[in-house]
Amino acid sequence: MIDRPDVIVVARSAIAAAPIAEMQALCDALANSGVAAHTSFAFTEQGEPALRECLSERIDAGAGRIVLVPLLVPREPSFANWIAKALARWRAGDERAWPPVLLAPPPMALPGAGDLLARAVAATHDWPQPPEPVLKAEGSIVPAQKHRMLVCHGAPCTAAGAALVWGHLRNEQARQSLRTVGEGMMSAKSTCLGPCSLAPVVQVWPAGTTYGGVDEAGIDAIIRDHILSGQVAEAYAYPADGRKQRLRKGSA
Template sequence: MPIAEIETASSQPKRAVVLVAKSAFAAAPYRQMQRLADLAAALPGVGHASFSFTEQGTPSLREALVALRQAEFSDVLLLPLMLPIEPSFTAWLTKSLRRWQAEEGGAWPNVRIAQGLADSPLLPALMAELVVGADVAAPVPRLEKLAPEGSLVPAQKRRVLVCQGGPCNAAGADLIWGHLRNQQDRQKLRVTGDGTMTAKSTCLGPCNLAPVVQVFPEGTYYGGVTEAAIDLIVTEHLLSGVVVDEFAYQPTGRKQVLRPRPSSDGKSDQR
């Protein structure tokens, strides 16, 4: 069921389940996620079930939660579908949830995070069923010789690197990466302006400014990056060539800390 069609009738239980996956690009995985959401919606006590993505794919987790909040659900359960799940997953997701709540303001439903699939006692039985079912699958055919494949050299002049180092991952870099990729697709950034390519990176250096993004050809570092920061970087830097000073950090030769910025209530907020 699309987010726009969430039922809000007073007789409906105000409890929702959001299936959380990493990313999806083609139609087939979206159909798979919708099938799983339909199964979850049929469970006792569930008033609505939907799916979302922490990386590329729509709706993003934030978009799904905002929709449920507007539909006045009182309780939301996040059900991670990823395998494996990094130990830091719950920590950075909790931190991101708190940031979203502060930025959006107002009342929010109770948000809970379910255990991962690997911790389920039903997983061995599921794996056994999958192994038995695979016996009827045809083997992958062998090829005697692989034909060479060609590639186009990218014409895009701009590059955006999103740090995937430990501190940045702990600060929710996956969510920032997903928002950037979704904006790249929505705004056709590869063919707009100078053209933009995006990529994940190992540590970019200024770990205490996490999450960190670097934009080329200028090599500008951005720290404490949020979804709102990505939107500004896209509009002002990538499309207009103007550095977003609010989030930019210059190489001064001295250690720097994140600058406090106004929060949704106008007060200073250190991220």
Template sequence: MASTEKTAAVLLARSSVTGAASREMEELAASLQATGEVGHVTHAFSEQGTPSLREVLTALAGEGFEEVRILPCLLPMEPGFRVWIDRSINRWRAEEPLQHGPSVRVAQPPGSLGAMQALLRDMLASEPCEPAPTPASALPSAGSLIPSQKRRVLVCQGGPCNNAGAAVIWGHLRNEQKRLNLRTTGDGVMTAKSTCLGPCNLAPVLQVFPEGTYYGGVDEAGIDRIIEEHLLGGRVLRELAYDPLPVKQALR
């Protein structure tokens, strides 16, 4: 086991679409850091939001930490989320072949710990707040603009796709959409999660419109290539694309 100074902890949350969520994770990390029980504490997001788990693991490896403990901050702990954590770690190890990289271990989920009962009691005993009043009308009186983006990317969220890492590619796609200003670049791109898109054995699956192109077996690197070739270049990435055929197709 690594010494305290050589051990880092990563608070792993699902996603962040606002600055407030990121600040809350930063405050939680600082609170744990103040205990002195671990050398360094940071946070990461599994879906939308930065930094990603892969980015954090790479940074901690570069800083020379010998052990990284991932603390999943999720209730309830969905089986698919734990599968995602394991696969993300294994994928990172394969992509970052470090001779002396840190060991990466995953803590037990919060719901399985005895301290959760005490935490729930504290919540029950805390001063409750009244619900905020609902505005008379939540719709803007001036109306809404119709989106001008011509491209749509649907990321399947069916069971097989989630188990195969759909959350990873969704988060990476959303982060790249923001970084590259894809909403306003070229034809413009909008992204959305989808229920099952059909070809489950090609998981994870996404579909690009207006062509309706199916892509299967996509990872973060595949997302980068689809953005460059298809969304920005207007050319279907044949290597990952699957055409509708009257016969069943297997993942290539």
């Protein structure tokens, strides 16, 4: 009999209490099925715990095998590739012995998914419906924060793991209160920023500085040097000189 694995249910993002509770309920139901030695959840984008943190916790706990179950609908074709690259990068920078980390198929790709959706349709009348919205005129505050950090989500950057970069940025933005610290910072996803061969690409405005090969360590450096200290994070910066540039060795 194969030993039961530790299972991490993986979703994109969640920060409010209700979706966090929903993820926990899914883990509890999976635990009650008896297929897993331990169940937990993690996010690839904004939300805690981040996937890397959850993996680290299970490695410290002595997991013999870890299975990632992706709850991503639809799932990008590049998902398996950038998850594999991220796992390899995290493992290379870790002195601990890692157990096998396996990727399960998305539940909606399995036989019976159509029956599950049909059951959802049939249960509509028993499910609480959202109330009618109360429309009222509201004003909007124009953000006073000076810095704007854009994380490219074009195809090459997505394939290079932009979702993990974005998630780490958003988590650090909340953890360090970056909207209100110093000159303040806002963040946003972006379509293609141009230098696709430097993926994942991040730009910081109003300076217009382009950073390439950005991983979690790169985000930390950009926050520390550029956002908080007003200096270019040179290890990840590429000059806007109108010439073709290649990703430097050692970058993500």
